[in-house]
Amino acid sequence: MGDTAALLATAFTDTLGYWWIIIPTIFLGLIVGGIPGFSAANTIIILLPLTLAMELQTGLVFMVTLYCAARMGAGIPAILVNIPGTAGAAATPLDGYPMTKQGRGQQALAMSFVASSIGGLLTTLVALAAMPLLARVGFYMHSVEMVVVMLFGISLIASIAAQDMLKGLIAGFFGLMIGAIGTDVVYATPRGTFGFLELYDGVPLIPALVGLFAVSEAFIIIEKRVILTAKGEAAMRNPTWHATFEGISIALKRWWHIIWTSMIGLVIGVIPGAGAAIASFVAYQQSRTYSKTPELYGTGHAEGLIAPEAANNGVTSGTLVPLLVLGIPGGATAAIMLVVLQFQGVSFGPSLFMSNPEVGYGMFMAMAVAYLLMFLTILPLSRYMCRVTTVPTIYLAPIIISFTLVGAFVPREYMFDMQLALAFGVLGYLARRTGYHVAAILIGVILGPLLETYFMRALQKSNGDIMTLFSSTLGNILWLCLVASLILPAFLEWRRKTKTEAAA
């Protein structure tokens, strides 16, 4: 124990000594995270010659910082201009962007930074303390259990559809159908690809994401002079430090919310193959379910912004656990880190903490230091970042479309993906104009293929026996929780009404 504490203390002070690489990397990460299509994973790949040339500890600090900063950066355009930089930030604009339109963009950014930093820092410490225990989560969360987790996320469609159930469900099912495009997960038979090779691997997420959210938003805002309301514009013209502190205060008052939603992210993050998109939707859904004011979600509600941001940063720490303890990367960025560190001679797996403890503890310490320094460096910037919302839409809309089209192109470098983003933009525009919620479509597109993968795998393992979905104890507990989370809001609403009527 004493040795471990000494190792941790040394790792912490050593990592602080790398501030000269952490701070520039934070800004690089915020930029690549904020541009759709770019991510920590593809930035590490692009910079591979540089990363491989770095000494082990420097490379480690660089990669971990980039990973955390990119995750946090993805929320910035999601809040300010309705462009989620990655699928992990897809739930952020649901409440972040309405806040911006109301002129509370600065508060929203501050809340997001606080939730991300505290969520990330806290889950890093929990992951470090409970690593052996957390690594076991993957041993219990198999395909059957993951089907239920996916349903938690997908049930958000019903919540979003609450105002107009029929339209909401149509949008959700439409999204699920789009998500089913591509080769099937078992025999790789093409379905609904319309002969397009580019759709064989399914509908690419980034073009769908930026198309539905950003491009359609650009079409909408062009009809107005600025994206802000009149009151919001007045507030944004003269941003003050007060707004930043107000955002910090709002977030800190919801410390418990940050804690439990970041823990959802941590637990989902340690499951190999799950990811930030699932975590943020599940956290948002859970946050809404247990809220006393569920009707405020989607209108610029603080909890609706805090939950996905805390959760997706919780995923960041979570993905390191299976990588370090089992040698299995929990996500794409962790997989790239594995390649780079193996090149440096590090062997991952159960023996890592014996053979290279400085790497194991160093990664978590790098993450903790990165979140600390990120909090201090980025928070003052929210006052200036939010000025982007005052740019007239005749300039802002073309900039959004240009950036998002480049972002759609980057991951696969297909011209087709730019056309697809535009097509999704038109689809999103029509959906908004006719009262269909684009988020419901997007949830189907993102979670549909994952649900299908786990569902088909569960069936295959049991030779097609559907009852396999109720064959595990943990799975059954999760089913009960799912049913409870679907019934509970209706029950609470009924009780509130009864109380109100009784009082009247």
Added chain:
Amino acid sequence: MTLKTTLNRRRFLGTTAAAAGLTLATPAILRADDDFPSRNISVYIPTAEGGGADRNFRAFASVWKDKLGTDFEPGFYPGASGRVGYELYMGKAEPDAYNLIFGNMGPEVLNWAMQAPSFNIDDYLYFGRVDTDPGALFVGAESPLQSLDQIIETAKTRPLNVGTSRMAHPASIGVLSLGEATGAEFNLIPLGGGKNTVAGAVTGEVDFSVLTSGTVISAGDAVKTLLVFGENRVGAALDDAPSMNDAFGTDLPEMLSSRAFGIHQRAVDDYPERFETLTSTFAETFEDPALLESYIAARGTPEYLNYGGVDDCAAFKAAMLELGERYKPLLTGA
């Protein structure tokens, strides 16, 4: 008689149009330059950047480029088990020997046996095999099944779930052959890629997994290898696991993944000199000790480096197609 030729506007335009038409109509071969390669060579890679193929390609190309006197520009086109990359290469890349494909002759050719591509599979050929990597059967370090005997005995009483990267994979055929040889029952579960296949075995999602052994080696002590569908050339790195033929007295061919460079057949026909330059410099690369160093630096498995020319590759491709046809009903659920 004097012929007087004047160049008026109509004649000028007519002559220009005729010359341009003639130039465009002239077969590319007549316009060919002799100083091949005069520019960089584009390489289509049908898998994602940062994966095993990427590492393998970079390690090999770093030495080959000096022999060829030009650089390589990789382009990554993953999707649908490699199908996207091949379709793009065959459909969009100019067949001029400046465009190559770097694929895996094992799973990617097996794919054609499952579902024919839109092009004729004889319209491209592999000309340079880089490595051969046998499939391996492995369990998670904490699996209750810790020996081959246990696996066979259990699989005779109930079908065991076996994780595989994808259905059409040489390692999948390996485990199906094991079932045929022992009477054990195995249920293949595609887990979508090497990373997930390792995770499946380690976390107990499946009873055990089969995969290209290079990836199994990099999983370290999180897994334990029990059988190799070919010769175990790396010994302890694969836990000294026996080969399938040694363990069960079978006479099966090695179930190999094999990375190789391919080219359009039309490029070979139209530009024989260019093709000769490619094949001869490819062979020279194998004689250079720098190749081994490059592989070791890239954390590859140098034991798997295995030169193969046009004939070796053609034989491998034919064998994979034959295997695919034989196991098609089991791999496609037909």
